[in-house]
Amino acid sequence: MARDRNADVDFLGPVRRILIGFLALVLLTIFLLWRIDSPRVEQVRAGLIDRVVPNMDWAMFPVTRAAGMVENFRSYTRIYEQNQELRRELQQMKAWKEAALQLEQKNAKLLDLNQVRLNPRLTHVTGVVMADSGSPFRQSVLLNVGARDGILDGWATMDGLGLVGRISGVGQSSSRVILLTDTNSRIPVTIQPSGQRAILSGDNTAAPLLDFLESPEEVRPGDRVVSSGDGGVFPAGLLVGQVALGPDRRLRVRLSADYERLEFLRVLRSQPGERIDDPGDLVAPPDLIGPQPAAALTAGTEAADG
Amino acid sequence: MAEAVERRVWAYRGLFLLIACVALFLKLLPLRAVPSGLPWPDLLLGLTLAWVLRRPEYLPAILIAAVYLLADLLLMRPPGLWTLMVLLGTEFLRSRSTMMRELTFLMEWMMVAGVLAAMTLGMRLVLAIAMVPQAPFDMTLAQLTLTILAYPLVVIVSSYGMNVHKPATGEVDAMGRRL
Numbered sequence: 001m002a003r004d005r006n007a008d009v010d011f012l013g014p015v016r017r018i019l020i021g022f023l024a025l026v027l028l029t030i031f032l033l034w035r036i037d038s039p040r041v042e043q044v045r046a047g048l049i050d051r052v053v054p055n056m057d058w059a060m061f062p063v064t065r066a067a068g069m070v071e072n073f074r075s076y077t078r079i080y081e082q083n084q085e086l087r088r089e090l091q092q093m094k095a096w097k098e099a100a101l102q103l104e105q106k107n108a109k110l111l112d113l114n115q116v117r118l119n120p121r122l123t124h125v126t127g128v129v130m131a132d133s134g135s136p137f138r139q140s141v142l143l144n145v146g147a148r149d150g151i152l153d154g155w156a157t158m159d160g161l162g163l164v165g166r167i168s169g170v171g172q173s174s175s176r177v178i179l180l181t182d183t184n185s186r187i188p189v190t191i192q193p194s195g196q197r198a199i200l201s202g203d204n205t206a207a208p209l210l211d212f213l214e215s216p217e218e219v220r221p222g223d224r225v226v227s228s229g230d231g232g233v234f235p236a237g238l239l240v241g242q243v244a245l246g247p248d249r250r251l252r253v254r255l256s257a258d259y260e261r262l263e264f265l266r267v268l269r270s271q272p273g274e275r276i277d278d279p280g281d282l283v284a285p286p287d288l289i290g291p292q293p294a295a296a297l298t299a300g301t302e303a304a305d306g
Numbered sequence: 307m308a309e310a311v312e313r314r315v316w317a318y319r320g321l322f323l324l325i326a327c328v329a330l331f332l333k334l335l336p337l338r339a340v341p342s343g344l345p346w347p348d349l350l351l352g353l354t355l356a357w358v359l360r361r362p363e364y365l366p367a368i369l370i371a372a373v374y375l376l377a378d379l380l381l382m383r384p385p386g387l388w389t390l391m392v393l394l395g396t397e398f399l400r401s402r403s404t405m406m407r408e409l410t411f412l413m414e415w416m417m418v419a420g421v422l423a424a425m426t427l428g429m430r431l432v433l434a435i436a437m438v439p440q441a442p443f444d445m446t447l448a449q450l451t452l453t454i455l456a457y458p459l460v461v462i463v464s465s466y467g468m469n470v471h472k473p474a475t476g477e478v479d480a481m482g483r484r485l
Binding site: 019020023024027028029030031034035041045048049052053056059060063064067129130131132133134135136137138139140141142176181183184203204205206259260262 | 330331333334335336337340341342345346367368371375379380381382383384385386387389390393394397432436438439441442445446449
């Protein structure tokens with residue numbers, strides 16, 4: 001019976017099968033192309049996101065705002081404890097504010113005496129978070145500043161207090177920030193009092209892991225973690241967070257940036273980030289490779305040194 | 307009569323596109339940047355499989371490929387691979403949709419679970435062969451399980467909310483052929 005039902009359309013079957021096969025082949029080609037020449041396909045992706053996501057801005061604004069209101073309303077239920085806590089903190093802050101004012105005056109006086117000019121390149125561009133990655137496996141957000149504002153790949157991104165992530169993917173008017181919690185994020189850091197170097201590697205949890213510590217016994221929970229500037233990835237000395245001991249007895253970092261509310265982010269105009277245009281080369285002594293573009297050479301020697 | 311049927315098919319195609327856009331939009335909303343424990347079930351995928359089994363003519367392969375390729379690009383997945391898996395999965399179910407009509411829902415559910423698992427494993431296998439860094443296995447497994455568990459719910463919503471049923475006896479398509 002099933003055969004009888006489709007008897008008169010059977011001539012369509014083979015043609016359709018060929019078309020489906022062709023479609024599958026196209027998709028596979030796209031994936032292979034992405035695997036082979038990732039930077040170029042990622043540029044196409046950044047361009048597409050740049051075109052699509054800002055158009056949804058008008059709809060996103062009310063929904064995000066409503067969700068924020070719901071969240072705020074939920075916090076009213078424990079308003080009394082919060083109030084008490086805030087009062088206590090305010091008392092402490094007053095003392096700190098006094099100290100900060102005095103230090104600021106002193107600092108201004110010293111700078112004036114020394115006639116110091118601050119580095120004009122250490123400025124920042126502030127952007128608004130437009131969208132997040134939309135996938136539970138990727139931790140990233142989309143900012144509404146891009147190549148138009150001079151953003152380059154690799155620049156550090158902070159909220160008011162601490163490091164949030166790194167720019168990876170720049171469109172004309174949007175750019176993507178890979179958060180420190182993403183599984184692809186690896187940041188060289190220094191742990192402050194002991195001066196130990198480590199790598200902060202995200203693993204899709206709220207507190208990223210401290211990897212490659214030389215002597216973990218010198219590190220105590222509560223120590224300050226700042227970016228170390230190794231490898232020229234980030235400027236040194238940006239606050240990242242505090243060391244904490246995870247439930248699995250491994251050293252993790254409680255991030256200073258408020259990941260619950262990422263709304264405005266500062267992109268530090270820190271240094272010319274290295275542009276990635278080609279999929280990658282062999283790491284070998286320069287005389288073996290022969291003449292190469294300067295960027296590829298420095299990358300090669302750096303990797304060889306490290 | 308034929309035009310009415312034709313118009314309904316196009317209306318459902320439009321509805322699918324609309325649902326896909328809304329689902330993408332909701333996923334992209336910047337509500338929380340903190341990694342949460344459990345991933346959400348992929349409800350759009352459940353809906354796609356349910357419709358392909360019930361009314362294959364509502365979801366032509368090219369529509370499925372376009373929607374999932376867009377999702378791949380927007381959601382920072384390796385472009386094309388998940389689309390390919392969805393295309394193969396839906397084609398497998400599509401070729402069996404007339405046979406599946408006689409099966410009970412439990413059988414259909416098991417079939418869909420198998421296809422979903424095969425799609426996920428296939429993607430991980432290709433990613434492993436291509437040496438692409440992957441999402442943690444437990445998270446993928448959790449999402450797969452949740453998607454499978456959510457499938458009956460999706461079917462209930464699509465059949466009572468959107469009136470997508472298996473074709474009844476004697477129903478005809480736009481050309482007047484029996485379905």
